[in-house]
Amino acid sequence: MVHLTSVPSDATARQGSLADGLEKVRFDDPAEDEGVASIYGSRFAAQELPQHEMPDHEMPKEVAYRLIRDDLTLDGNPMLNLASFVTTYMEEEVEKLMAEALPKNFIDYEEYPQTAEIQNRCVSMIARMFNAPTHSEDESAMGTSTVGSSEAIMLGVLSLKRRWQNKRKAEGKDYSRPNIVMNAAVQVCWEKAARYFEVEERYSFCTEDRYVIDPEEAVNLVDENTIGICAIVGTTYTGEYEDVKTINDLLVKKNIDCPIHVDAASGGFVAPFVVPDLPWDFRLEKVVSINVSGHKYGLVYPGVGWVVWRSPEFLPKELVFNINYLGADQASFTLNFSKGASQVIGQYYQMIRLGKRGYRSIMINLTRISDYLSTNLKQLGFIIMSKGGGQGLPLVAFRLDPAKGHHYDEFAVVHQLRERGWVVPAYTMAPHSESLKLMRVVVREDFSRSRCDNLVKDIKLALQTLNEMDKKTVENHQEHVKRNTAATKHKNSHPHYSKEKHSLQGKHGKTHAVC
Numbered sequence: 355m356v357h358l359t360s361v362p363s364d365a366t367a368r369q370g371s372l373a374d375g376l377e378k379v380r381f382d383d384p385a386e387d388e389g390v391a392s393i394y395g396s397r398f399a400a401q402e403l404p405q406h407e408m409p410d411h412e413m414p415k416e417v418a419y420r421l422i423r424d425d426l427t428l429d430g431n432p433m434l435n436l437a438s439f440v441t442t443y444m445e446e447e448v449e450k451l452m453a454e455a456l457p458k459n460f461i462d463y464e465e466y467p468q469t470a471e472i473q474n475r476c477v478s479m480i481a482r483m484f485n486a487p488t489h490s491e492d493e494s495a496m497g498t499s500t501v502g503s504s505e506a507i508m509l510g511v512l513s514l515k516r517r518w519q520n521k522r523k524a525e526g527k528d529y530s531r532p533n534i535v536m537n538a539a540v541q542v543c544w545e546k547a548a549r550y551f552e553v554e555e556r557y558s559f560c561t562e563d564r565y566v567i568d569p570e571e572a573v574n575l576v577d578e579n580t581i582g583i584c585a586i587v588g589t590t591y592t593g594e595y596e597d598v599k600t601i602n603d604l605l606v607k608k609n610i611d612c613p614i615h616v617d618a619a620s621g622g623f624v625a626p627f628v629v630p631d632l633p634w635d636f637r638l639e640k641v642v643s644i645n646v647s648g649h650k651y652g653l654v655y656p657g658v659g660w661v662v663w664r665s666p667e668f669l670p671k672e673l674v675f676n677i678n679y680l681g682a683d684q685a686s687f688t689l690n691f692s693k694g695a696s697q698v699i700g701q702y703y704q705m706i707r708l709g710k711r712g713y714r715s716i717m718i719n720l721t722r723i724s725d726y727l728s729t730n731l732k733q734l735g736f737i738i739m740s741k742g743g744g745q746g747l748p749l750v751a752f753r754l755d756p757a758k759g760h761h762y763d764e765f766a767v768v769h770q771l772r773e774r775g776w777v778v779p780a781y782t783m784a785p786h787s788e789s790l791k792l793m794r795v796v797v798r799e800d801f802s803r804s805r806c807d808n809l810v811k812d813i814k815l816a817l818q819t820l821n822e823m824d825k826k827t828v829e830n831h832q833e834h835v836k837r838n839t840a841a842t843k844h845k846n847s848h849p850h851y852s853k854e855k856h857s858l859q860g861k862h863g864k865t866h867a868v869c
Contacts, residue, residue: 393416393417393420393421396414396417398413398417398421399417399421403421403425430775430777431775433800433805434775434776434777435777436776436777436778436779436794436795436796436801436809437777437778437779437794437796438796439620439647439650439651439796439798440649440650440655440656441649441650441652441653441654441655441656441798441799442798442800443798443799443800444653444654444655444700444704445707447703448700448703448704448707451696451699451700451703452655452696452697452699452700453696455469455694455695455696455699456694456696458694458695458696459692459693459694459695460473460499460692460693460694460695460698461684461691461692461693463684466695469695469698469699472698472699472702473498473499473698475702476499476660476698476701476702476705477496477497477498477499477660477662479705480497480622480646480660480662481495481496481497481662483622483626484618484622484626484635484636484644484662485635485636485637486635486636486662486664487636487664487665493665493666493667494665495636495662495663495664495665496662496663496665496666496669497660497661497662497663498660498661498687498688499648499658499659499660499697499698499701500645500658500659500660500661500688500689500690501657501658501659501690501693502647502649502656502657502658502659503541503543503617503619503645503646503647503659504543504546504659505659505688505689505690506619506645506646506647506659506660506661507543507544507547507615507617507619507645507661508543508546508547508550508551508689509661509687509688509689510615510643510645510661511534511544511547511548511551511553511581511582511615512551512673513643513663513668513669513670513673514534514581514582514613514615514642514643515532515551515553515581516670516672516673517581517613517668517670518532518579518580518581518582519532520670527578531554531579532552532553532554532579532580532581533553533554533555533556533577533579533580533581534548534553534554534555534556534580534581534582534583534584535556535557535558535572535575535576535580535582535583535584536555536556536557536558536567536583536584537557537558537560537566537567537572537584537586537589537596537784538557538558538559538560538784538785538786539560539565539566539586539589539590539591539783539784540584540586540617541590541617541619544584544617553581554579556575556580557785558571558572558575559784559785559786559787560783560784560785560786560787561786561787562787562789562790565589565591565592565594565739565783565784565787566586566589566592566594566595566596566597567585567586567596567597567601569597569600569601569604570604572601573601573604573605573608573610573612576605576610576612580612581613582612582613582614582615582642583601583605583612583613583614583615584614584615584616584617585597585598585601585614585615585616585617585634586616586617586618586621587616587617587618587620587621587622587625587634588618588619588620588621588622588624588625588746588747590620591751591781591783591784591792591794592739592740592741592746592749592751592792592794593620593740593741593746593747593748593749593751594740594741594745594746594747595621595625595629595632595634595741595745595746598614598616598633598634598638598641599633599634599638601614601640602614602638602639602640602641605640606639606640612640613640613641613642613643613668614638614640614641614642615641615642615643615644615645616634616635616641616643616644616645617645618634618635618644618645618646619645619646619647619650619659620647620650620651620747621651621747622644622645622646622647622651622652622660623646623648623650623651623652623653623713623717624651624717624747624748627710627713627714627717627718628714628717628718628721628744629744629745636664641664642663642664642668643661643662643663643664643668643669644661644662645659645660645661645662646659646660646661647659647660648660648697648700648701649697651717651747652701652704653704653708653713653716653799654697654700654701654704655697655700656697657694657696657697658697658698658700658701669687673687674686674687675687716799717748718744720748720797720798720799720801721743721744721748723748723797723801723802723803723806724740724742724748724749724750724795724797725742725743726803726806727750727795727797727806727809727810728740728742728750728752730806730810731750731752731810731813734810734813734814734817735754735755735758736752736753736754736755737752737753737754737755738750738751738752739751739752739753739790739792740752740794747796748796748797749794749795749796749797750794750795750797751792751793751794752792752793752794752795753790753791753792753793754767754791760820761824761825761828762820762823762825762828763780763791764780764791764792764793765780765791765832766820766828766831766832767780767793767813767816767817767820768780768793769831769832769835770815770816770819770820771812771813771816772835774812774815774816776809776812778793778794778795779793779794780792780793781793781794795809
């Protein structure tokens with residue numbers, strides 16, 4: 355997700371972030387550097403790093419590298435960021451391959467035909483992993499790489515809407531009021547897709563004991579204007595797999611012509627290896643398209659997703675552009691055009707390097723570690739909200755037991771963990787269950803049993819620290835954290851866009867789980 359940044363006014367840019375009065379202090383202009391042995395002895399180390407306007411003159415490459423690298427040390431450690439599903443570890447060999455591909459523009463098929471062929475191989479492997487029909491050329495699946503699941507979902511919604519419009523036009527019926535049915539716990543890109551492409555959102559809301567879509571309720575929301583139902587294989591809050599099969603069976607039983615798009619952004623590379631007999635993919639006749647993030651459990655660094663359609667019937671021809679670009683004819687269905695080739699190459703490496711057995715070994719290990727963490731947290735008195743034993747993603751969603759009458763909440767716990775370097779998120783649940791607060795730990799490939807033990811020790815220490823504080827001290831500490839965290843210090847959003855009322859967050863105060 356890319357942030358919309360406000361460009362500061364000249365007055366704000368001049369003011370900077372220094373303490374009052376400090377900007378009045380003046381130093382002599384540093385002299386030109388002659389034979390300075392250290393970067394920190396150069397004039398650049400005594401100057402403010404440019405922030406709002408490009409500098410007039412160049413600087414040596416070693417200085418630029420070091421100053422930016424020093425600036426980035428204020429970021430957290432990706433391996434201790436347990437909020438995100440995004441891959442933080444790849445082998446040196448694939449990192450080298452990806453670095454070598456950095457200059458390649460993926461869209462230039464004529465110049466880089468083998469890179470295009472590698473994408474085709476990935477699409478074929480992923481489609482077969484999702485049990486796509488491959489028995490005939492006319493009905494065979496097709497797909498494409500994207501920059502992530504957000505673009506893949508946009509393409510999925512576009513194809514659902516256009517296919518529905520074409521059907522309504524052929525029947526001589528109104529096609530101006532499309533709607534889509536989904537769980538209110540969807541990732542924000544679904545809200546964006548509906549808003550950008552003018553599709554009404556119809557929500558099946560969570561309850562305080564159900565965090566996934568209700569199949570019966572979802573099907574009952576369908577009418578003649580419904581372009582499709584979104585089902586999630588691995589929700590961002592609790593990692594559960596929604597019951598795609600029951601939705602499919604209800605649609606078949608009631609003879610309702612409504613397709614299903616499966617958002618398998620997080621679960622698409624987990625479920626096939628941990629629960630291979632779970633029917634959620636193209637084995638179900640109503641499932642027409644599936645998206646998956648390669649940069650999550652596909653084990654590739656950020657920047658790659660995939661979307662696959664069951665057959666050409668579900669990807670209207672008028673959405674596909676045949677373009678002669680840089681000397682080659684191309685069929686294109688994307689929201690982006692130029693992009694790097696590195697992530698696609700990284701995906702191919704992972705799939706042939708690990709194979710099915712390698713992916714299965716990793717995903718089963720992650721499932722075991724998440725179950726181990728869940729057991730430890732339960733012993734510490736937490737209520738576990740996620741499913742174990744491979745029934746969901748390898749993550750643990752948990753909350754404090756209200757019966758214990760704690761004088762602190764989940765946000766206080768994660769603030770304590772942050773002081774120890776861990777990034778563990780706390781949220782309020784989706785609309786209609788927002789009274790529930792929860793914490794979530796995503797178990798990724800580099801989260802070993804040893805690291806898990808260290809986390810459990812620090813959670814135990816955090817609880818001990820909070821128990822030793824009185825209520826007022828806890829409240830003061832939380833207020834201090836709110837005022838001084840990076841999120842409150844870096845005010846880059848334009849005030850014109852604050853306090854919107856059209857999203858689930860604006861209407862219900864929903865907090866979005868990090869993906």
